[in-house]
Amino acid sequence: GFNTIWFMPIMRNLNGMTGLGAGYNIIDFKRVDERLGSEDDLRALVERAHELGIRVILDMTPSHVSPDHPWVSSLKEGGAFSNYIQTTPSAHNRGQDGRGANLSEIWQTFNGENLYRKYDGFGDLANLNWDDDDLQAEMLDVFAYWLDEFDIDGFRMDVWWGPIRRYGVERFGRPTREVIKRQRPDAWILAEIAGTGSGTEVYYADTLRGTSVAGGIDAGYDWSLFHDAFRGVYGDLTRYDSAIRNGGFWPGPNARYFRFLENHDEERMAKYRSADEARPLSALLLTATGVPMVYAGQEVGYGGGSGDTRRTAVSWNTEDNAVLATHYQAFAQARQQFPxxxxxxxxxxxxxxxxxxxxxxxxxxxxxxxxxxxxxxxxxxxxxxxxxxxxxxxxxxxxxxxxxxxxxxxxxxxxxxxxxxxxxxxxxxxxxTSDAPGFDLPALPDLPYGAVYTGTDSGAELPDRELLHPAYPNPFNPSTRIAFELDKAGPVRLEVFDVLGRRVRLLVDATRTAGLHEAVFDASGLPSGTYLYRLETAGKAHTRTMVLVK
The missing domain is CATH 2.60.40.1180 (Golgi alpha-mannosidase II)
Known part of the structure; x- marks a missing residue:
């Protein structure tokens, strides 16, 4: 039932492409970051997705660039691209929504002097100046490039609230939409901006003002539903109902609210809701109005326990993955099948x-x-x-x-x-309301990286042999997961060695029950290179390799 994949930024970045902040520190808007693959890899991925009836949208940062972007270097040197970067304070009053900036706008200094404007909390990311004609033309060309070169289906626009309030619909919102829709009329424009509440109707291109274009977007974030309802008191039906219906106001017949239970910026739902409690919430998400998003691993209940799991690689070996995956599959298919x-x-x-x-x-x-x-x-x-x-x-x-x-x-x-x-x-x-609408669910697809379905409804059997799975991710930085299966209970020892045979970490040294187990190897403080991991049980040993890339 799912029909769209949203990829976080894949453009060439200053920093790594995993972990918090990954992808949003762009230094080249027209290059695929080679750590993710090649341009031909992306073309092949999009082509295969389209064959399966799946659309692909890319995350884009129209508000800012990396402090190491050539445009920022040009500003430092007084070069030809100096005007591409915002160097004067903005009142954030051009958005026609009566709202100011989400974050404080402050100065970034260089050699003791004010250099450019940025948002407090966004590191040193440099705000772009959409009042400059050349910058506007360059960014519009970037949008057209990805649509033309890779046949993608639209964009999720990061921090849309920044440039729309700094420069308004005339300089930013409408030109962006016109270029994208001229290139691909059915492209989808999802904006990171609060899309519900008073004044927000001006963000949408499809409004209740007839056929006139007001803003530039097709969908905006429903933060009210997320914060006030989904993350509020569990089972508060009055609040759920009020947030879902948004007081009965819709911005237009083709505009949509973007709705979610978790995303890459927010804490995982598995940290504060059980798998049982998650099922009614996800059923509501997938059957209510708007466009629902299921974040990576949400469909198997990933992300509980300690540590920040918002943007870590997904471990599919969760306790209730079969029950939750079946649940999500059923309601997603219902949404897709019935108009x-x-x-x-x-x-x-x-x-x-x-x-x-x-x-x-x-x-x-x-x-x-x-x-x-x-x-x-x-x-x-x-x-x-x-x-x-x-x-x-x-x-x-x-x-x-x-x-x-x-x-x-x-x-x-x-x-x-x-x-x-x-x-x-x-x-x-x-x-x-039909005698025979037809509704047949296929078998759940295989999980990646050797993961298996577990849970009360899965019918899963205990493994019939010992197995040491490939580490995931691999290559990795700084941590990876190592899964192993036991056909019977007994003592287990899982160790990591460098290529010289020196042990660098003891991950497990205990008795384990039959079934699937997992350990996390955190290589913070260790140098890049190849490492071996070895599983020892009663009379048996298994060894694999993994690569740490920093």
Whole structure:
């Protein structure tokens, strides 16, 4: 059911391409960073994605460049590109939204003097000057280049709020859209800017002002839903409902709110919600209005435990990966298959409270003639029975009882008005108002890097032999994960050696049960080079190699 892949910046960068901040320190807007692959690799990836019906969008930084970008060097030397960089303070009042900067704008100094403007909290990234005609033309050419050379399908525009408020729609928003849409009319423009709330309608190209172009974007971030609802009190249906419907206001029939439970800037959901609690939230995300995003590894519950896992390589060997992956697959396919989920129509039919025993069930209709979708979600940790009456919200071409087909239970019933349903703890389902809409889920795809599905619903069996998996990622910097499988319980020793045979780290020295296990090797403080890792059990040994690149 997923149809788009968003890649964080892949352009040539000053710093590494993994970890926090990776990709956003661009020194060449028109080169693929060779640490990720070649230009031909990217072309092949996009071509294969398109064959599978998947669109590819790239992250772009129209607000800033690396302090080591040639344009910044030119500014230091008083060169030809000096005007490309912002060197005067901005009031951030040209966005027509009545809002100022998200972060404080401050000076970056050089040799004791003010050199350029930047945002506090963004390191030394230099703000671009979209008031300069040559810079504007250069950046617009960058957008056209990626669309033309690599056949990509659009952009996620990093820090859109910066240049739109510094330079407005005339210098930034509209010219950007016009170039992108002229090159590819169906390209998608996703902007990192708060896209809900008073004044934000001016960001969107598709507005309620008729056919006139107001802003430049197709979708903006729904931070209100994320912070106030999804990361607020769990199961607060009043807040969920209010945020989802945004007070009943939509910026236009083709504009969309971009919605998510986690992203590369925010803490992973697995750190504060159990796999059970995540299922109702993700069901709501995938069936509500807007464009839902599932961040890498979210679909298997990656990111719990200690440490910052926002931008680390995903370990697919999570405890509940089978249950969660099946859940995400079902609701994503429902969203893709049934056109009721493609519009912005949304009618709430039940929003329970914990008052006098009323269950925390949230139900709504997504109207579509003869194939309406009725969604019911249980946020309680116990089974909940509720009575629903969608009759006033569904659209049918004939009179009489309405068929309701439960696509997950594969059961159906016909009703003139209300009917009773029972949802399991943290359960959710979708009814389609059709006798036989058809809904078949394929088997889950294989997980990468030797990972296996586990969890109560996976049917996974214990391994029938010992196995030491390849480290992932490999090459790596500074850490990698090493997974191994045991066919029976026993003592385990996992060690890392350099090429001279000297042990540099003891990762495991304990008894382990049969099944899949994983250890993290953090090579901070060690030099680049090839390392060997060795697994020893009772009478057996396995060795592999990995490469640390700094």
């Amino acid at each position: 009721a989920f493609w519009s912005q129509q949304y009618d709430v039919i039940y929003a329970g409270r914990r008052i006098a025993g009323q269950p925390r069930v949230y139900a709504f209709t997504r109207p579509y003639l003869d194939q309406n979708a009725v969604v019911a979600i249980n946020f309680d940790d116990t089974a909940s029975t509720v009575t629903l009456d969608p009759s006033a919200t569904v659209e049918m071409s004939t009179d009489g009882p309405v068929p309701y087909y439960d696509i997950l239970a594969d059961t159906s019933g016909s009703y003139l008005g209300e009917f009773e349903i029972t949802l399991p703890p943290y359960g959710a389902t979708v009814f389609i």
